[in-house]
Amino acid sequence: MQFEVTILGCSGAIPAYDRHPTSHFLNYNGHGFLIDCGEGTQMQMAKHNIRRAKLDHVFISHLHGDHFFGLMGLISSFNLNYREAPLHIYGNEGIEEIVRAHFKHAQTVLRYPIEFHVVHPDKAAIIFENSFLTVESIPLAHRIPTTGFLFREKEGLRKILPEKIQQYQIPVGEIAKIKGGEDFIDGNGNRILNTELTLPPSKPKSYAFCSDTCYHEPILDQIKDVTVLYHEATFATEHAFRAKETFHSTTIEAATIAQKANVGTLIIGHYSARYDNLEILKEECQTVFPNTLLAIEGTVYPI
C-alpha cells in the first residue's frame, strides 16, 4: 500500500531561494490528491515526475495567492491535454468565481467538468470519502477563512494467514469473507474462529495538513495521534512578533502542537523568505519535538 506525500512547494508567501509556494501531492496507491496549488505547481509536478492524469481531487486551504495561484494553469493544461474526467476542487467560497472570471475572458469552454465543493471554514467535517480514505476539513486560525485537511486511511481488512489456508483447505471463494471478519466452517461442519485464521489489519495511517495558521490548540483533538502532521512554521522564534502580526506560527508553536497532539512525525514548511538556511528552523522544533523534518521540494515522505 502506497501512502506518501511529495512536497512540490515549501515557500512562504514570497518565493525565494528557488523555493516555490505551497503544494503537496498525496499519492494513495496510485490515486492522486493535490493539497494547495501555489504558482508553478504544474511545472513542479512535471519536474518531480508526477503525472497530472493521476489527479482528480484538489484541496485548497485558503484564498491567499501563494496557496492557489497555480490552480488556473493546472486547469488550463488539463484542458489542453484533452482531459475528460471531472476535476473536484474543495475549498472556500470564492474559488469558483475566480475560475469563472478567467475562463470568461479567455472565452474558453472546458472539455471536462469541474465540481466545486465549498468547504465550511468554521467546522470540521468529512468533505471526501471513498472506499479507502476519508478527508476531513480542519478549521484553522488565519487572517482569512482557512482550512487544513486530514487524510485518514480507513480500517483495512484482516490479514489471513497463508498457512491456515493450507491447513484448513480454505476455498478461494471464502477468503474475502474471512478477511472481512467471518469464521470458517470446514467440510466437516467445524467452525474455525476468525481469530485463529487472521491477524488484525494494520493501524490506519493519517496525514494532517495545517497551513496557514497561528498557534491554535482547538485543532489538537482532531489531529490527535496522526501518523504525519504537516504544520506551517513560517518563522523562527526570533521573529515571533511577525508570526503574531501575520497569523502564522513559529517553529516552537508548530512543535508544541505536534507534541501535544502526540503525532508520529512533524513536517514543517511555509518558510519565510528571510531564511536561506533552514537548519535553525528544524533545530528549534527539535528542542520540543525531536521527530521533526523539513519539507524539502521533491522529497517523498512516506506516511
Add this chain to the structure above:
Amino acid sequence: MQFEVTILGCSGAIPAYDRHPTSHFLNYNGHGFLIDCGEGTQMQMAKHNIRRAKLDHVFISHLHGDHFFGLMGLISSFNLNYREAPLHIYGNEGIEEIVRAHFKHAQTVLRYPIEFHVVHPDKAAIIFENSFLTVESIPLAHRIPTTGFLFREKEGLRKILPEKIQQYQIPVGEIAKIKGGEDFIDGNGNRILNTELTLPPSKPKSYAFCSDTCYHEPILDQIKDVTVLYHEATFATEHAFRAKETFHSTTIEAATIAQKANVGTLIIGHYSARYDNLEILKEECQTVFPNTLLAIEGTVYPI
C-alpha cells in the same frame, strides 16, 4: 545605452521540458518593462537576477492563461515587499475584473496603486510614451482579442565631436543646444554650422513582440524595419494544420513575416510542447530568414 530583452519564458500553452510560459523582460537603460507574465514569471525573474523593484510597466498581450497567469503572483509579491510606486498594466479589458476578484477573496487591500490601461485590440495606437521610448499596440489575429507591442526608441540627440569643442572653445552651457541641432556662434560672432560640429544621432532601435498570432500580413507596415522582431512560431511546418486550427504560426510563416518586414533579427518562441529539440524550428526559419534566433530562457538579447 542599454536596450535588451531577457527571455523568461519561451513555452507554448502547455509548459514542457522545463520551459516556462511566455514572459519577456525588456531593460531600457535600467527601466524595466515586462511583456506577458506567464505562470512562474516572478520565480524566473529571481532566477535570472532581474530585480522586481525595477519594474513599473507590464504589458499583457491577451487573456489566454499562458500569457498572464503569473500576474497575480507578481502583484502579490510586490505588495508583500512593501511596494509603494504605482504599477501600470496595459492589456485587454478583463484583466482588472480578474485581478479584483482575487483580491476581494484574499481580503487584501494593496499598499500601492495599480493603474489599468485598456488596450484597444483592433487598432494600432501609442499606448505608452516617456522621454526615450514609445510603445505601440500591434493588432494581431488570434482566437481572442490579442495585441503585440512595439517598443521604439525615440530619436536621440546629435553627437557632438570632441575635437570641435576644443577647436571652437565651445562653453559647456552651449553643448546641449548644439546636440539639439543648433548652430554655434563663436566669440567673434561667426556662425559655425551644426553639421560641422556634430554627427547625426544613432538610428533609433526597436523591438516588436508578436504573440500569439496566426500569419497576419496587416502587421507588416507597422513592424517594417524593426531592429528585432519576436514572432511566435508554435509549430514546425509538419504541423501546419494545427497552426491553422489554433490560430498560431508556423516557423515558415514567422520567417516570412520577418523577411517581408525587412527586420534585422527574428527571435522565435512559444514552442509547442511536442518539440523537445528546437533546432528543427530554427532551421526551418533560416531557410526563409537566415538571421533567426531561438528564444532561450535566461538569454539576454541586445536590441
